[in-house]
Amino acid sequence: MTEFPQPDITETSRPFWDGLKAGTLLFQQCGQGHRWLPARDHCPHCLSGDVRFVPAAGGARLVSWVLYRSAHHPAFESRVPYNVAIVELDEGPRMISNILCDESALRADMPLRLRIEAQDDYSVARFEPAGREKLS
Numbered sequence: 001m002t003e004f005p006q007p008d009i010t011e012t013s014r015p016f017w018d019g020l021k022a023g024t025l026l027f028q029q030c031g032q033g034h035r036w037l038p039a040r041d042h043c044p045h046c047l048s049g050d051v052r053f054v055p056a057a058g059g060a061r062l063v064s065w066v067l068y069r070s071a072h073h074p075a076f077e078s079r080v081p082y083n084v085a086i087v088e089l090d091e092g093p094r095m096i097s098n099i100l101c102d103e104s105a106l107r108a109d110m111p112l113r114l115r116i117e118a119q120d121d122y123s124v125a126r127f128e129p130a131g132r133e134k135l136s
């Protein structure tokens, strides 16, 4: 079986990956309250080096997506068709992810909830449609 491409885990991004493995999605925030992903050493808005990791609550919305109908890496052959989506966390940061549902169910702005899944030696943050019970 072909392995999936591995994430490039650096000292800067290690807390993000360790957090996922422990079941928590972490984004970064500076002292001014700016929030972002992926992890970096300085705030992308004000360049402050005063950054910390903050746990996301798990709510998000779908911003946009594309559908892959062919695999561009052998490891993904069993997944096609699959989506690659831009997701905006309720806290503000945006990230690239997958939505775990049939492509016909994808709608812009649809509410999502986090689902962390183990993959090889690390874990990844994916999302699924938030049920109606989550909207009230």
Ligand SMILES: [Zn+2]
Residues within 6 Å of the ligand: 030, 031, 032, 033, 034, 043, 044, 045, 046, 047, 048
């Ligand atoms: Zn900032």
